[in-house]
Amino acid sequence: MRSLLCALIALSLTAASASAGFFDSLQKLSKPDSKEGQYLSGATQLLSSSKDVDYKTERIIGESLALEGLQRFGNPVKNESLQQYVNLVGNAVAGNSKRTTIPYQFAVLDSPVQNAFAVPGGVIFVSRALVSILEDESELAAVLAHEVGHVAGKHALKSTQRAQFFQGVGTITAASVGGDKGKKFASAIGDMQAVLFDKGLDKDMEFEADLAAMESTYRTGYDPSAMIRVLQKLQKLEASSTNKKGSWFSTHPPLAERIARLQNQLQKYPDYSSLASVRDRFSKHAIAGK
């Protein structure tokens, strides 16, 4: 009887885990420790939300940083079809990210440096040069999903000590962008520029965004190994490149380490190779960006 009970308990456990399936394994990735832990962190987040930077403020910070980014990397490529295409791919993965309730906008910038960056609030830029080394839609989706991961994790906001300035200020108004407060605001934006465009985000944030990219692309239905392929392409370029300033090489942790972590993670998606990569549609739109 005892062994029968043991067998039944084992059976019930097997039944429960079998029902979980492939998709659950990826869903568990976003789970820190336990279900209880999630509820607790969710509740804490909500209770402390009034002290956090609100969305309007986050968006103003993002728009200000975006203005700086355009001046540094160049204006958007003048090709409406390509810009619309990038917005469709970006919104497809953003809809399956950890933060779906804010609007996202994407643009390809006319820059010869292989780079992509996101500003707080959901504006995401990818350079013409980075698009030009990609081979299919799943790779573009991976790059955009990585940047969505930064927005969802509020990584840029967390990357400067002066973010405390924003926390104290509550909702930013035109008045707090002017005068003495304005100087502080501009200085905080300056700090964040240095992080986003020069120093790079904390390497744990990059790993987190890589994993988030794999998860969002997989959940959307794109081949999640695309993120690895993009990094491998960058690795090849890095080996032959002398000027790495401002590119994904200089602003991210070592590519070999990122690739190794993602390859390990790929085991969680045993059916990855059966998912979409969409080469033809990408080629049709991306030619103009080259």
Added chain:
Amino acid sequence: MRITRSLARSMSAAALLLLVAITAVAEEKRWVSSEGTTLKAEASASSEDVSDVKVGTEVSVIESGGRWLKVRTTAGKEGWVYAGRVSETPPASEVAGDDGGLFGASLQKSQINTAKADSARSIRGLSPEATKYAKDRGTPEMYKKSLDIVLARKVSPNELKAFLKEGKIGEYAQVHGGEK
């Protein structure tokens, strides 16, 4: 006889435990985590729509079939959903305005606020605050105009569905996966 009775008792205990196990499976909870999720009559994107479900909606899994799950909402609606559209934990809520609030109410309110902010933005473009920042910093007009255009760009849920369908992506993939 005693052996038979004991066996019968064991078997009913086994049946009971199995039932508990099956019920536990049947009552697994999921939360809708993707925008534009629709319950379908069958495990296929081309089947009839049952109901649109909002992000944050709690569902119970009643059947699993490959990448599709048959679910029931707390309101009693049943249908199939693409598994990538639900997750094991509730999605993080977004507080879009300066009003706090807890759980469901907050999530719903924030979605409305975000939608409002979004539709207002499409008319307004660059915020007055960022416009002031640009003026103070002497940002050239061309960059303000460029960002205005970027911020005004929108993708509707229908455009997104058509795009995924055309690419045979996710729930629109063929049986053996999408276009490779």
